[in-house]
């Protein structure tokens with residue numbers, strides 16, 4: 001097969017029979033709300049039914065791996081889970097430790113629960129970087145292009161759930 005373009009869907013997928021979970025961390029609420037809305041928007045665009053989108057929140061990104069696993073244990077008919085968090089670098093090493101630990105844990109958790117976990121963790125050095133990646137307007141540069149990666153995560157969840165459902 002020809003090499004598909006990076007990103008985006010390589011064909012139209014019908015998510016009407018899928019059940020998708022979204023677990024999000026509540027830190028950086030404005031950015032999180034935009035990312036979650038973007039994910040839901042594309043899930044619905046790909047025909048995932050509203051009643052088949054299960055959503056749960058946790059205090060912060062550090063809680064995402066544990067919550068993702070327990071949420072799946074409690075909803076084992078989910079076909080994919082999108083774990084969403086926004087980490088913004090502060091003045092300490094806290095950011096690095098959480099970013100690295102959560103990334104590795106979410107990656108390895110897929111082997112345990114055996115369904116796709118879509119990596120929705122923004123690890124940003126500045127708040128503007130996070131706003132740009134969540135489709136929000138920059139207050140000091142209204143013309144700066146932004147793109148809501150939450151939408152990409154919704155599409156990725158449907159593609160992965162359908163392609164690797166066996």
Ligand SMILES: O=Nc1c(NC[C@H](O)[C@H](O)[C@H](O)CO)[nH]c(=O)[nH]c1=O
Pocket residue numbers: 025026027028059060061062063085086087088089094098
């Ligand atoms: O510190 N910054 C952040 C953060 N810290 C809290 C942490 O995830 C956890 O909830 C607590 O340590 C309690 O376990 N959580 C985020 O999602 N983003 C941040 O930018």
